[in-house]
Amino acid sequence: MKKLINEPEDVVDEMLEGMVAAHPEYVRRLEGTNVLVRADAPVEGMVGIVSGGGSGHEPTHAGYLGEGMLTGAAAGEVFTSPTADQLQGMIAACEGGAGVLCVVKNYEGDVMNFETAIELAELEGETDVEYVVVDDDVAVEDSLYTSGRRGVCGTILVHKIAGAAAARGDDLSEVKRLAEKVVDGVGTMGMALTSCTTPEKGEPTFDLPDDEIELGIGIHGEPGVERTDVMGADAVAEHLTERVLEDLDLAEGARVATIVNGMGATPLMELYVVNRRVQELLDERGFDVGECWVGDYMTSLDMAGCSVTVLELDEELEELLGAPADTPALTVRGD
Amino acid sequence: MKKLINEPEDVVDEMLEGMVAAHPEYVRRLEGTNVLVRADAPVEGMVGIVSGGGSGHEPTHAGYLGEGMLTGAAAGEVFTSPTADQLQGMIAACEGGAGVLCVVKNYEGDVMNFETAIELAELEGETDVEYVVVDDDVAVEDSLYTSGRRGVCGTILVHKIAGAAAARGDDLSEVKRLAEKVVDGVGTMGMALTSCTTPEKGEPTFDLPDDEIELGIGIHGEPGVERTDVMGADAVAEHLTERVLEDLDLAEGARVATIVNGMGATPLMELYVVNRRVQELLDERGFDVGECWVGDYMTSLDMAGCSVTVLELDEELEELLGAPADTPALTVRGD
Known part of the structure; x- marks a missing residue:
């Protein structure tokens, strides 16, 4: 194996450091976590759009943090879902008073951890958290890691469209409706x-x-x-x-x-x-x-x-x- | 060899077709050539910024066609300089009345063909054509394909800065001065x-x-x-x-x-x-x-x-x- 990395166990941490060093005007890291959020998060009055998943899909997800797209992006280890507590921390950091929409790629680990994170968020009083599950891969009905179809590149279109809807001031139910329309189409x-x-x-x-x-x-x-x-x-x-x-x-x-x-x-x-x-x-x-x-x-x-x-x-x-x-x-x- | 291509001899032509199909709002192809220019070229009153070289360096050069960067980009065969007549055609198509600056990576074939193209352009009455040679590679003094240092990734910064200067209305000598400052630094x-x-x-x-x-x-x-x-x-x-x-x-x-x-x-x-x-x-x-x-x-x-x-x-x-x-x-x- 030849890769431009140091120790394999440090790759996600070091990648995130390299991203923050490159784009401090776009992103900041939630201390002690592998979550990056928009530099200006939470954006007051705007629905927060958050996503996340295993690393190794760059620029997905953190490359899409910024105006008109994602508010938060959680990075798991390579090909491994982020933990529910990190997802919950991300949701809290992206809540600007108008609720949060989670965009979840359809993998069992991601769906489970996002669902748990949303439950934890609700226990903390954040009740306006919704999610959509993206399952655009037409290749297989079920797979090694999924019930139902996998979420792949179509996810970026959900980020773009939901992010633009949030940026223009749509409310959570409208942003979710639009995100689901993308998922369907x-x-x-x-x-x-x-x-x-x-x-x-x-x-x-x-x-x-x-x-x-x-x-x-x-x-x-x-x-x-x-x-x-x-x-x-x-x-x-x-x-x-x-x-x-x-x-x-x-x-x-x-x-x-x-x-x-x-x-x-x-x-x-x-x-x-x-x-x-x-x-x-x-x-x-x-x-x-x-x-x-x-x-x-x-x-x-x-x-x-x-x-x-x-x-x-x-x-x-x-x-x-x-x-x-x-x-x-x-x-x-x-x- | 596994590549997403059809016949090796068609790769440049088909790549250019794929670029025009993807970005018709940014680029158009000069008929019968491997030259792409900005969709709105020539831009009246603006110094044209043109570049070119062998293919295989994408998004260099045609990916940088558009407002604030390149006006024209000539694609040679893979790792092979574009011909002088194609370069001359590009210069003519990018002349909006304020002259043209050619940004040339330092390879013998590119420098020779751009120099010939400029001479041909002068014979046609286009006298306001200047060029800068980029030689940013610090690894070697001379190389297999060059006298002096090679032109590599620093070229993009010349495109960006010369293109921005042209876009704000700087004249040819000022655009060239700025391009040379980038080359020097x-x-x-x-x-x-x-x-x-x-x-x-x-x-x-x-x-x-x-x-x-x-x-x-x-x-x-x-x-x-x-x-x-x-x-x-x-x-x-x-x-x-x-x-x-x-x-x-x-x-x-x-x-x-x-x-x-x-x-x-x-x-x-x-x-x-x-x-x-x-x-x-x-x-x-x-x-x-x-x-x-x-x-x-x-x-x-x-x-x-x-x-x-x-x-x-x-x-x-x-x-x-x-x-x-x-x-x-x-x-x-x-x-």
């Missing part, structure tokens, strides 16, 4: 050229021969649902996009947003080559593409590969997706 | 955990055993100047930063901007771990850090590794670095 499918290697284990989490790829991988080093011979970028783009479209079952001529997401070790050049065919295909099918993002949004350590996300848009979602955001990983001018 | 040093693999060759450009790293690598698959045993992230950060600081020989207490740049296949988590020690060290030495960027800015295909860039700031450079920019790869709100 988004699908993602991923693939890998290589496995990832966790710092602790130091070896690939699955073996993949030089002439094979995995389709339907998750973001925690789970093997995929299907192994095939190496395919060209166009064939990969078609497979992933078709599977997502099948699942979403969109109306003819629907307007959509797309993400071609890198898994952590994929050159941007390759993501654009994939995007070319994704857009061509959507055009052939008569869909109308609004926002089109290409880059590393939800990664899996050093995995090479990509995922394709499609979100069905309507007027209110599109407005929020294009609204201003100012975070370390995503900035939208919005003018 | 910036240094970069890089390292690799792995070699890159070009699509054409299909094999790593150099061999690197599992227990060794290369220090002083370039961005074209050149081996480094020194091979050592694997080091931890802190030791890597110290080595790179020290070498850059030695070269820059800054005044005590100087204010600087920094980039911890990924080479293409490095997880963001690791870049933040490196940044932690870079910032700690600069603080120990009494330097005062302004802008601090962490991410993939100037890559080398699928190489794993990083580089550290330090730029000496003064009031005028810092103002331009923080000024608004709106491009696919870098957005600065600037408010």
Whole structure:
């Protein structure tokens, strides 16, 4: 294993220190925890939008802290849920008097710990805490770590849209409604050229021969649902996009947003080559593409590969997706 | 070789198509060429800022097209200079009546082709074309592809500062003066955990055993100047930063901007771990850090590794670095 780390057990702590050192105008760390919050949290009168999960998916989650996106982000150990007490501390630090919405990726550990944190918060008198569970991965119904589908790259669209709604002053029930609308209308499918290697284990989490790829991988080093011979970028783009479209079952001529997401070790050049065919295909099918993002949004350590996300848009979602955001990983001018 | 591409000979063309498909509001392609320009180029009355070079360094260069940065970006084949006629076409398309500044990374092919393009442009009557050559790599005096030092990640800071100066209406000589000030005050040093693999060759450009790293690598698959045993992230950060600081020989207490740049296949988590020690060290030495960027800015295909860039700031450079920019790869709100 070759990685730019020191001791494997220090990687999350040191990463968070490096983030705060890079972006003190955006983020601060809650002392003694692995929770980062917006530098100006809590934002008075604004619904706090918080998320969190295992580390190894950077820039998810803390890269999206800032105006128009997340108020708080809790980092667990690599591929491990943050603890309920840290999540509770985050909720408390992000409560600006208008309640808090937790955006939870659908993994058993995350859901359980967020639910416990919300119960603990209620015991402390914070009663306006709601949550939504994101389960956009169309590859599998149940997985190694989930009942139901996994939450993957579509989560970023929930952060963006819920964050924009909160920023313009929507109340908690309205922010939650919009977040759930994104959850209902988004699908993602991923693939890998290589496995990832966790710092602790130091070896690939699955073996993949030089002439094979995995389709339907998750973001925690789970093997995929299907192994095939190496395919060209166009064939990969078609497979992933078709599977997502099948699942979403969109109306003819629907307007959509797309993400071609890198898994952590994929050159941007390759993501654009994939995007070319994704857009061509959507055009052939008569869909109308609004926002089109290409880059590393939800990664899996050093995995090479990509995922394709499609979100069905309507007027209110599109407005929020294009609204201003100012975070370390995503900035939208919005003018 | 496993890559998300189709035929190796189509990779640049298809990447550019994928970029235009993703960002039609930012970029358009000059027909029949591998040149992308700002969607609204030429910008009347504004100095055009153009750059270009071999592909494989994405988001460099076309990712920086837009308000406050580049007006034109020419993409050569992978690690190969764009041709002089394409560069000339780019210069013509970016001339808005206030002249054009070419930002050239110091490689023999790039310098020669830009010089020829400028001569050709002059024959066509475009006399207000100037250029600056960026040579920020402190690792080597001469290299496989250069007389003098190589141009690497510091180039992005030239794009940002020259682009901001042009956007606020500075004239060509002033924009060039500022660009040269950045060139004079910036240094970069890089390292690799792995070699890159070009699509054409299909094999790593150099061999690197599992227990060794290369220090002083370039961005074209050149081996480094020194091979050592694997080091931890802190030791890597110290080595790179020290070498850059030695070269820059800054005044005590100087204010600087920094980039911890990924080479293409490095997880963001690791870049933040490196940044932690870079910032700690600069603080120990009494330097005062302004802008601090962490991410993939100037890559080398699928190489794993990083580089550290330090730029000496003064009031005028810092103002331009923080000024608004709106491009696919870098957005600065600037408010």
